[in-house]
Amino acid sequence: MKPQTLLSALSLTLLLAACAGPQAPGTVNGANPVPGSAEDLGTRPVAVGPDTVEPAFDNVPVVSGHVHAPDPAPTFRDLPRDARLGAATIPRGTRLSAQALPANAQTDKVELRVLVLSSGEGDFGLDSARAMLQQSGVPYDVLDASGQTLDQSRLINADGTGKYQGVILTSNALLTQPTSGVYISALDSSEWETLFAYEAAYKVRQLALYGYPGVAPEDYGLRAVPGAETSTTSMTPNAAGKGIFTDLTGTALPIQYAYSYPSALEPVTGVTTTPLLTDPQGRVLAATSTAADGRERLLITTSQNAALLHTQLLGYGLVQWLTKGVHLGEHRRFLQVDIDDFFSAGDHLNSATGQLYAKPFRVSAGDLISVDYQQNDLRKDFKVASQFRYALVFNGGGAKTSSLGSCLFYWLGSDQLTSISKCLKNDFDWVNHTKDHLRLDVIDYKTASEQIAGNFTIGSKLGLPVNRKSLVTGEHSGLGNMDPSDDGTHNDDDVNLPKQDLGLTRSNPNMLAAADSAGVRYLGADHSVASQWDASCVTCGVQHPLNPNLFLVPRWPINMHYHVTNPAEVLKSYNSIYAPGGTRPYWDHALSYTEFLDKESDLALNHMLGGGAFPHYLHQTNLNQYALGKSVASDWVRAALTKYSRYSTLPLNTYHWDQLGDYLKSHTLEEKAKAAGTLGAVWDRTTNVVAISSRGGSVPATLTGANSGTPYGAYRALSSTVNGTVNVAVTPR
CATH class of the missing domain: 3.40.50.880 (Class I glutamine amidotransferase (GATase) domain)
Structure with a gap:
C-alpha cells in the first residue's frame, strides 16, 4: 500500500520539472497563468511517473464488493475435432416429383x-x-x-x-x-x-x-x-x-x-x-x-x-x-471499456498475504494523467481503435465539487483527483454510477432518487459532460440479482450478501421509478446474469419488463478483479480461483501475467468478434500507474487490441454511453421485428432497388449495400425508420 501523505507543492513541482525538462509545471512558455484560467485549463498536464506517495483522501465512499469470476476461457461446445466426413450417398428421389418453375416466376426478385x-x-x-x-x-x-x-x-x-x-x-x-x-x-x-x-x-x-x-x-x-x-x-x-x-x-x-x-x-x-x-x-x-x-x-x-x-x-x-x-442488418464491432467506482475508494488486495489492506485504494491525479496518455497511445498504436476512450463510471459522493479545476496546479486543489478530472473532463466518457454506490436492491424511492438524480447534480457542478440518459447502479443492484432475504439494512456497508438471479421482475420498483424520473433510459446490466441478457438474440439488449422507458445494456465482467492495482495482485486473485488448489481450479498451473493477459484477451476477442455492443467493465483500482505509463487496465486493452489487430482491419466502435444505448435499442427493435416477420425486404436485381417493408408500424431498419449511408469496412450501411415501404438503391458486389 502506498504511504498516505501529501506531496508538498515544492517537491511535486521539482518532480514535474524533472520529467518535463527545463520548463517548470504551472508555466506556459515561461509565463505563469492564473490557476483555473482558460490558459491553465487549455494546457495538457505533464505526465508523471508512478506515485511515491498518495494524496490523502477522506469522506469518500468505500466500495467493498465481491470478486466476480467469469469463466476463464471461451466456452466450447460440440467441438468438431472428430467431425470426419466421407463420400456421400444421395438417396434416389422419392419425396418429390419433377417440378418446373412456376409460370409467374420473377427470377430477378428475391427476399433479403x-x-x-x-x-x-x-x-x-x-x-x-x-x-x-x-x-x-x-x-x-x-x-x-x-x-x-x-x-x-x-x-x-x-x-x-x-x-x-x-x-x-x-x-x-x-x-x-x-x-x-x-x-x-x-x-x-x-x-x-x-x-x-x-x-x-x-x-x-x-x-x-x-x-x-x-x-x-x-x-x-x-x-x-x-x-x-x-x-x-x-x-x-x-x-x-x-x-x-x-x-x-x-x-x-x-x-x-x-x-x-x-x-x-x-x-x-x-x-x-x-x-x-x-x-x-x-x-x-x-x-x-x-x-x-x-x-x-x-x-x-x-x-x-x-x-x-x-x-x-x-x-x-x-x-x-x-x-x-446486400442484406438487411449490418455487421459492426465494438470496444467499450467502463471503469466503475471512479472518485470512490475501494478494497485493496495485499498480494503477499491474500488479505485486504486496512486502508482502501483510490486513484491519484497522477494515475489519471497517466491513463489519459495511455488511451492516447492505444489510439495511436492501433488504427482499429482510433475512437477508443475509457468511460469513467463515477460516484460523485467521492468528489469535492469546490476543488480547484486545474491542469497545471491541480496539486493546489482540496482534492487532487477532482481537480485533474475537471481538467481532463473532455478526454473521457462520464456515466452516472449513483452518488455513494449504495446497494439498491431494497431501498426507498427518496434515497434512490438522492443517489441517482443527486449524482447527476454533482456531475453538473463538476462541469463534467455526463451522459444524461445512462445509469450503472453499484454492482448492477436493483435488477433482481440479489439475496432474496435482503431487508435493506446493509445498503451502505461492506456486507457481501449472497446473490441469486431472481429475474428482472424482482427489480426494485423504487430504483426504476427514481431512474425514470431522473431521465434515465439506459441501465447497465450484467451479461453474466441470465435474466439480464437475451439468449434468443445475442447482439440485443433487453427491454425492462416493469418499465417500458428503461432499456438494459448488458456489460461483460472480466477477471481483472475490483481490488487489484498491479500485476502481482492480479495474479494473486486470479490464481487463487483458477490455479490448482483454487476455489474453481481450471488451469494445470498458476498463470504468469503474460499468460493471464493471453487468456483474458482470448475472451475479449471472442466478445469483440461476436458483434454485440456490450461494454466490458473494470474498476478504478485497475487504473493505478504501477509502472511508468502502465496500468493493468490498459495492459488488458492493449493485449486485446494486439490480438484483434493481428487478424482484422474492421474498426472497433467506441460510443458515448447515451449513443451506445440509442444504438443498441434501435438494433434490438430491428432484430425483433425481423424475427417476428414484420420487417422484410425484396431486392429487384433488374433495377438494383430494395423495397424495405414494415407491417408492424414504425421500426428502425438497416440496409448494408446501399448506395448512401455510413461506410464501415468495405461496405455502406443505411439506417432509417420504416413505416410501410421504403425503396433504397443498392450496388451488389
Missing part, C-alpha cells in the same frame, strides 16, 4: 433472407450458421432436411418472387451417419435438383460451411489429399481470398479442435474453381466454384464452431459473399 439447410439433430454446423448471420443481422430460416421436405413452395413465393437471396449448407452433402462410416445425405436426389434449379434460376449463391471435397451431390473441382486430414493447421487467404475476406490482414488463421480436409484442384468439365484459403503446404481449405449451370458456390473443407477463432473471423466475409454485399 437466407435459407439454412441442416442435416438434423447433432448438426454441429447449425450454430455456426446462425451465429454468423445473427452477427450481421441477416434474417434467416432453418429447414431440417432430415424431417422436412425441400419443395418449390419453400423456395418460391406465391407471387413468383424468390424467398431467399442465399443458401447455407451446414455441410456440402447435408450428411447423416446412420452407421459408422456410412454417409447418407438428408436430402434425396429430387430435393437437390429442386434446390439447384432454384439457385440457377434466381441466381442465388450457395455456401457450404464444411464439406468433403468429393463428387456428390455435386463436384466443386476439389479432391481431398490422402493422408492430409488433420484437426490442427492454419489457413491463409491468397489474392482471391483477400478479395472476399476484405477485413482480414492476411495473417494465417489458426485452426484448432476442427477437422480439415486439405484438398487439391481437380479439373472438371464446365466447373471453374478458385482457391481462397490454403494451408501451410499450399493445399486448398476453401474455394469458390462456378458450376456448369452458372451457379456460384463456396466450399470450406474445415469444420466450423461458433466459438472457434477461424469461424468467427471468416463469418463477416462469408456473409458478404453469400449476400453479394
Whole structure:
C-alpha cells in the first residue's frame, strides 16, 4: 500500500520539472497563468511517473464488493475435432416429383433472407450458421432436411418472387451417419435438383460451411489429399481470398479442435474453381466454384464452431459473399471499456498475504494523467481503435465539487483527483454510477432518487459532460440479482450478501421509478446474469419488463478483479480461483501475467468478434500507474487490441454511453421485428432497388449495400425508420 501523505507543492513541482525538462509545471512558455484560467485549463498536464506517495483522501465512499469470476476461457461446445466426413450417398428421389418453375416466376426478385439447410439433430454446423448471420443481422430460416421436405413452395413465393437471396449448407452433402462410416445425405436426389434449379434460376449463391471435397451431390473441382486430414493447421487467404475476406490482414488463421480436409484442384468439365484459403503446404481449405449451370458456390473443407477463432473471423466475409454485399442488418464491432467506482475508494488486495489492506485504494491525479496518455497511445498504436476512450463510471459522493479545476496546479486543489478530472473532463466518457454506490436492491424511492438524480447534480457542478440518459447502479443492484432475504439494512456497508438471479421482475420498483424520473433510459446490466441478457438474440439488449422507458445494456465482467492495482495482485486473485488448489481450479498451473493477459484477451476477442455492443467493465483500482505509463487496465486493452489487430482491419466502435444505448435499442427493435416477420425486404436485381417493408408500424431498419449511408469496412450501411415501404438503391458486389 502506498504511504498516505501529501506531496508538498515544492517537491511535486521539482518532480514535474524533472520529467518535463527545463520548463517548470504551472508555466506556459515561461509565463505563469492564473490557476483555473482558460490558459491553465487549455494546457495538457505533464505526465508523471508512478506515485511515491498518495494524496490523502477522506469522506469518500468505500466500495467493498465481491470478486466476480467469469469463466476463464471461451466456452466450447460440440467441438468438431472428430467431425470426419466421407463420400456421400444421395438417396434416389422419392419425396418429390419433377417440378418446373412456376409460370409467374420473377427470377430477378428475391427476399433479403437466407435459407439454412441442416442435416438434423447433432448438426454441429447449425450454430455456426446462425451465429454468423445473427452477427450481421441477416434474417434467416432453418429447414431440417432430415424431417422436412425441400419443395418449390419453400423456395418460391406465391407471387413468383424468390424467398431467399442465399443458401447455407451446414455441410456440402447435408450428411447423416446412420452407421459408422456410412454417409447418407438428408436430402434425396429430387430435393437437390429442386434446390439447384432454384439457385440457377434466381441466381442465388450457395455456401457450404464444411464439406468433403468429393463428387456428390455435386463436384466443386476439389479432391481431398490422402493422408492430409488433420484437426490442427492454419489457413491463409491468397489474392482471391483477400478479395472476399476484405477485413482480414492476411495473417494465417489458426485452426484448432476442427477437422480439415486439405484438398487439391481437380479439373472438371464446365466447373471453374478458385482457391481462397490454403494451408501451410499450399493445399486448398476453401474455394469458390462456378458450376456448369452458372451457379456460384463456396466450399470450406474445415469444420466450423461458433466459438472457434477461424469461424468467427471468416463469418463477416462469408456473409458478404453469400449476400453479394446486400442484406438487411449490418455487421459492426465494438470496444467499450467502463471503469466503475471512479472518485470512490475501494478494497485493496495485499498480494503477499491474500488479505485486504486496512486502508482502501483510490486513484491519484497522477494515475489519471497517466491513463489519459495511455488511451492516447492505444489510439495511436492501433488504427482499429482510433475512437477508443475509457468511460469513467463515477460516484460523485467521492468528489469535492469546490476543488480547484486545474491542469497545471491541480496539486493546489482540496482534492487532487477532482481537480485533474475537471481538467481532463473532455478526454473521457462520464456515466452516472449513483452518488455513494449504495446497494439498491431494497431501498426507498427518496434515497434512490438522492443517489441517482443527486449524482447527476454533482456531475453538473463538476462541469463534467455526463451522459444524461445512462445509469450503472453499484454492482448492477436493483435488477433482481440479489439475496432474496435482503431487508435493506446493509445498503451502505461492506456486507457481501449472497446473490441469486431472481429475474428482472424482482427489480426494485423504487430504483426504476427514481431512474425514470431522473431521465434515465439506459441501465447497465450484467451479461453474466441470465435474466439480464437475451439468449434468443445475442447482439440485443433487453427491454425492462416493469418499465417500458428503461432499456438494459448488458456489460461483460472480466477477471481483472475490483481490488487489484498491479500485476502481482492480479495474479494473486486470479490464481487463487483458477490455479490448482483454487476455489474453481481450471488451469494445470498458476498463470504468469503474460499468460493471464493471453487468456483474458482470448475472451475479449471472442466478445469483440461476436458483434454485440456490450461494454466490458473494470474498476478504478485497475487504473493505478504501477509502472511508468502502465496500468493493468490498459495492459488488458492493449493485449486485446494486439490480438484483434493481428487478424482484422474492421474498426472497433467506441460510443458515448447515451449513443451506445440509442444504438443498441434501435438494433434490438430491428432484430425483433425481423424475427417476428414484420420487417422484410425484396431486392429487384433488374433495377438494383430494395423495397424495405414494415407491417408492424414504425421500426428502425438497416440496409448494408446501399448506395448512401455510413461506410464501415468495405461496405455502406443505411439506417432509417420504416413505416410501410421504403425503396433504397443498392450496388451488389
